[in-house]
Amino acid sequence: MTQIPEAFLEVLAAGAAAAALVVGWLLFRARRLVGCLRAERDAALEANEHLDARRQVLEAETRHLVGVRLPALATYLAHRHVPVPGLLHPVFAGTHVDQLHRGALDQVAKAVAAECQRVDEAAQAVMRGATTVIQAQSYQLQSKIDDMQHRYEDPDIAEDLLELDHLNEQNLRRIQATGVLCGAWPGLTRADSHLGDIVVGAQSRIRGYHRVQVASKLELPIAVVARAVEPIAITVAELLANAVHHTHGSLAIDVSLHQVEAGACIVIDDAGVGMHADEVEFATGLLSGQQPILLTELGDPPRSGFAAIGRLVQRYGFSVSIDKPAPYGGVRAVVFIPGHLLTSA
Incomplete structure (x- = not known):
C-alpha cells in the first residue's frame, strides 16, 4: 500500500x-x-x-x-x-407650500376685487344716466306744479298741489343722492344763499319736516358761495331725513346754526336710539369721502345717504362728523363749512 x-x-x-x-x-x-x-x-x-x-x-x-x-x-x-x-x-407654516397657497389666495382676491370694481363701475354708469333723466323730469314736474299753484285758487286744489310738490321734493332728494353716489353732478346751480335759507330748503325735502326746529345763533349774516349751495343742501337734507327716521314720531329734531373762527357749523341733534361703536366707525368712513364705495356694500335697500355725503365732502371741501352723542341720547351730526365756502349775505 x-x-x-x-x-x-x-x-x-x-x-x-x-x-x-x-x-x-x-x-x-x-x-x-x-x-x-x-x-x-x-x-x-x-x-x-x-x-x-x-x-x-x-x-x-x-x-x-x-x-x-x-x-x-x-x-x-x-x-x-x-x-x-x-x-x-x-x-x-412658513414653507414654500404656505407661500404658494397664500399667493393663490392673493391672486384670487385681486381678481375678484377687480371684477367687482368693473361691475360696480358699469352699474354706476347705468344708474348715473338713469338718475340724470329722472331728475330732469322731476324738475319739469316741479315747474308744472308751481304753474298750477299760480293758476288755481281753490284751497282744496292748492292743498293737494302742496302735497304733490312735497312728495316730488322727497323723490328728487333720493334721486339726487343716488346720482351723486354714482358720480353725477348735483343737478342745480344756485346763487349765493343764506345759510338759514339752505337749511329751511333742505327741511322741505324730507318727510316729517314739521318736526325740525331750526335756531340761528349767527351774529352776522352768513351765506354759502353758489357752487356749494346745492351740495350742502343735499347733505343737510340727508342728515335730517336720517334723524327723523331714527327718532320717535312725537320727538323733535333740533338744528342750530353757529359761526366759528374758521367758518360756520350746522348742528343737528336727534333724540333717537343712537349708534353703536361699529356703526359710528362705518358711517364715519363713508362720511369722510376717503373710503372706496361699492354699491353692493350699501345693503338692500342701499344706505346711500352717508355715501352720497362722502362724495360731496370729497368734492367740495366741507366736512361732516357724527362721533359725538346728542344731548338727548341720540346722534349729533355736525356740518362744518370752511371759510373759503362762505361769503357775506
Whole structure:
C-alpha cells in the first residue's frame, strides 16, 4: 500500500485551512452585504412611507385650500366679518407650500376685487344716466306744479298741489343722492344763499319736516358761495331725513346754526336710539369721502345717504362728523363749512 508523504498531508491541511479561511471571509462579506442591502431596503421603505405620508398631507392641505379657504375668501370679500381659515396642517407654516397657497389666495382676491370694481363701475354708469333723466323730469314736474299753484285758487286744489310738490321734493332728494353716489353732478346751480335759507330748503325735502326746529345763533349774516349751495343742501337734507327716521314720531329734531373762527357749523341733534361703536366707525368712513364705495356694500335697500355725503365732502371741501352723542341720547351730526365756502349775505 502506497503511503502519502507527510509533507503532502501538511500542505493539503494548510490548503484546506486557507480555503476555510477564504470561505469564512467570503461568508462574512456576504452577510455584511446582505445586512447593508437590508438596511438600504428598510431605509428606502421608510423614506417611501414618509414621502407617501407627506403626499397625503399635501393633498389634504390642497383640498382644504380649494374646498374651504377659497370659498371662505369669496365670502369674506363680500362680508368682511367672515374669517378666512388658515392652514389645515401647521407643519407647512412658513414653507414654500404656505407661500404658494397664500399667493393663490392673493391672486384670487385681486381678481375678484377687480371684477367687482368693473361691475360696480358699469352699474354706476347705468344708474348715473338713469338718475340724470329722472331728475330732469322731476324738475319739469316741479315747474308744472308751481304753474298750477299760480293758476288755481281753490284751497282744496292748492292743498293737494302742496302735497304733490312735497312728495316730488322727497323723490328728487333720493334721486339726487343716488346720482351723486354714482358720480353725477348735483343737478342745480344756485346763487349765493343764506345759510338759514339752505337749511329751511333742505327741511322741505324730507318727510316729517314739521318736526325740525331750526335756531340761528349767527351774529352776522352768513351765506354759502353758489357752487356749494346745492351740495350742502343735499347733505343737510340727508342728515335730517336720517334723524327723523331714527327718532320717535312725537320727538323733535333740533338744528342750530353757529359761526366759528374758521367758518360756520350746522348742528343737528336727534333724540333717537343712537349708534353703536361699529356703526359710528362705518358711517364715519363713508362720511369722510376717503373710503372706496361699492354699491353692493350699501345693503338692500342701499344706505346711500352717508355715501352720497362722502362724495360731496370729497368734492367740495366741507366736512361732516357724527362721533359725538346728542344731548338727548341720540346722534349729533355736525356740518362744518370752511371759510373759503362762505361769503357775506
